[in-house]
Amino acid sequence: MINGLRTAEPDNTAVRVALWRAVHVQVDPPPHVFEDEIGLRLAAPDGGWLRRPDMDPSATSRIRASIVARARLIEDLVVEQAGLGVDQYVILGAGLDTFAQRRPQLAAGMRVFEVDQPGPQEWKRRRLTELGLGAPPWLRFVPVDFEAGGSWRQGLVAAGFDAGRPAVIASAGVSMYLTGDAIAATLGQVAALAPGSTLAMTFMLPLELVEPAERPLREATERAARAAGTPFVSFYAPQDMLALARDAGLGAARHVSATSLARRYFAGRSDGLAPSSAEELLVAVTQERNPAGPALA
Secondary structure: OEOOEOOOOOOHHHHHHHHHHHHHHHOOOOOOOOOOOHHHHHHOOOOOHHHOHHHOOOOOHHHHHHHHHHHHHHHHHHHHHHHOOOOEEEEEOOOOOOHHHHOHHHHOOOEEEEEEOHHHHHHHHHHHHHOOOOOOOOEEEEEOOHHHOOOHHHHHHHOOOOOOOOOEEEEOOOHHHOOHHHHHHHHHHHHOOOOOOEEEEEEEOOHHHOOHHHHHHHHHHHHHHHHOOOOOOOOOOHHHHHHHHHHOOOEEEEEEOHHHHHHHHOOOOOOOOOOOOOEEEEEEEOOOOOOOOOOOO
16 A cells, blocks of 8 residues: 555556557667657566567557557647647656656746555655656656546546646546446536547547558457457547537647658658558647647647
């Protein structure tokens, strides 16, 4: 027990994301789309982790590329919005995210809010302390028990979030585990944030929209998720996700396709690395800053 909470390990998905980021740096040739090995230090896997089947560099290349592409897009969006004066960054389902540790100069000019389940979040805080990284005052941990119906909006305000100022909100690798009602509720809560707030959220496509060559791996991934007790429950065609965002009151909702991510971050690579066709992104704002919306959308 730590501070009265039962400490839990991070979930397997959060660990895999951290390790895939590290595989990108250690295995894929430069230029690297996204560089993060701090998550590897947090996870501290055994010495044979690179030989795990789910880390196989060839079999998981497109999943790995999606992981680093979405992280890069979100971080580029944070940089862009910080340049426009937005100084609050909310990470929903933060897991082993390392923005605060990797980008301290940028983060120090903001308030960074990591929202996650209480147990895994306490585990992460302990690991940061053990590694000598700690938690600077501008990094705010927001424990929310989603299973018990906890409100991340209330948790944010309690942690010092200024509801009258815009923010960037990121939700990566979360929506497929949520029901449609929960996703709609999250979009509605984001839409109620201050004008100029920007959301970047990933979503999984239905199997029939995934490239045929990728479908067996996608089906295997779904089976593994069910076996682990964390089944995928929500899938959206891009037009349906856009409609859901607009119905929630979000403006300038844009679909960021895997193809556009490939053009933006993987063009000209000699190794053929490219994002999976199974996951794409929604980028939307609560009220447009200009007719074009965020440049990165």
